[in-house]
Amino acid sequence: MHEPVLSIRGLTKTYRGGTRALDNVDLDIRKGEIFALLGPNGAGKTTLIGAVCGLVRPTGGTIAAFGHDLARDWRAARARIGLVPQELSTDMFETVRRAVTYSQGLFGKRHDPARIEEILRGLSLWDKRDTQIRALSGGMKRRVLIAKALAHEPELLFLDEPTAGVDVELRKGMWDQIAALKERGVTIILTTHYIEEAEEMADRVGIIRGGRILMVDEKHAMMERLGTTEAVIDLSEPLAALPPAIAAFPVELAGEGMRLVYRGGSGAGGGAAEVARLTQALTRTGIAYTSLDIHDSSLEDIFVGLLGAQEVSA
Ligand SMILES: Nc1ncnc2c1ncn2[C@@H]1O[C@H](COP(=O)(O)OP(=O)(O)OP(=O)(O)O)[C@@H](O)[C@H]1O
Ligand SMILES: [Mg+2]
Incomplete structure (x- = not known):
């Protein structure tokens, strides 16, 4: 040092x-x-x-x-x-x-x-x-x-x-x-x-x-340490609600039921394995999807998240 x-x-x-x-x-x-x-x-x-x-x-x-x-x-x-x-x-x-x-x-x-x-x-x-x-x-x-x-x-x-x-x-x-x-x-x-x-x-x-x-x-x-993985999955058919097998993952339904947004994993790339399990669960549940976009959060996401959290606790 x-x-x-x-x-x-x-x-x-x-x-x-x-x-x-x-x-x-x-x-x-x-x-x-x-x-x-x-x-x-x-x-x-x-x-x-x-x-x-x-x-x-x-x-x-x-x-x-x-x-x-x-x-x-x-x-x-x-x-x-x-x-x-x-x-x-x-x-x-x-x-x-x-x-x-x-x-x-x-x-x-x-x-x-x-x-x-x-x-x-x-x-x-x-x-x-x-x-x-x-x-x-x-x-x-x-x-x-x-x-x-x-x-x-x-x-x-x-x-x-x-x-x-x-x-x-x-x-x-x-x-x-x-x-x-x-x-x-x-x-x-x-x-x-x-x-x-x-x-x-x-x-x-x-x-x-x-x-x-x-x-x-x-x-x-x-x-x-603070980064997360985000995956956006476009569905073939709209979903009215998340089936329990899918709701167990950190996902939200968006785009009038046509889109699943996953945010999770800790550390850069840490969510990739979980996203893979999520897609398997979708297939098992009979939910078809047309595209999958996966990326890691940027420093900006981390920064905004951190300052936002401070705002709340202040
Ligand atoms: N000469 C000064 N007299 C009194 N207050 C000052 C003076 N200079 C800065 N301040 C105050 O000190 C605080 C910090 O200001 P500073 O300029 O260091 O911020 P900064 O992080 O550089 O902001 P920015 O991103 O806008 O450049 C602010 O509340 C500012 O109003
Ligand atoms: Mg300044």
Whole structure:
């Protein structure tokens, strides 16, 4: 087990006015991982990032990055941490290339035009290199923020909603860029509302709500543990009610009796054997079906289920 790159203990933030945005957060981030922080609006994601990046002053708790306590030894860690902020507040009158070049020099990196070109081409911004940032579209502006963070070459990079407002095709391109950073050994913490993005990229996922971390786990373990199997079976003839042999399975009748929906099994693929038994039971009971579609629940299903359950118990 590696020494964590980032170690957060008991982190609390109460804003003036009394909003408790972070409530006793403990979190360790491992070197070289992509960690996705998922949570609804107002969960505390940006506040958490701001606390690590020196933009938000914590009310309590400790943060250590690269073994340095940030409260005491801020400068040692700062140059090694990069941030792509959620809010667009960059130098609007600069050209793309100058803004990105400035970021490269900010923490003492040598000016490297070839690297800047590589970054801008990788983000489909090379054609816009001499355009003022204010003349770019929203999605392009967001990509400039990413280019700036890449130019700085941090070892620990925060991406706060990196692909918000970016179209699907370019989003895929950005995922490739982020994957390439991981290849270079960069540790990445990202927040996103696109759960597909976390599912695609993250090694581990943390779920935060109301300033509390509800769960942190390997993405695959989370899907394994909380995932379920869903099967949709279209029937040849409508059923008025479920025969007892079928009702013993976790199924519901839908589509005016023309469809059976199975939800069960624990863990990815765990329901497949039961679905096989279900289809055998259908055949034995003389119920014919025309199609069977079986799939495992996504991270999104798990996420919505988990937050929904919290809502009920809150
Ligand atoms: N500067 C501030 N002053 C007072 N309250 C704030 C401030 N910034 C954030 N908050 C409050 O803290 C809570 C957490 O906000 P935060 O921006 O961290 O959420 P988030 O998880 O990033 O949400 P989103 O998904 O919408 O970006 C919210 O209730 C928010 O209203
Ligand atoms: Mg936010």
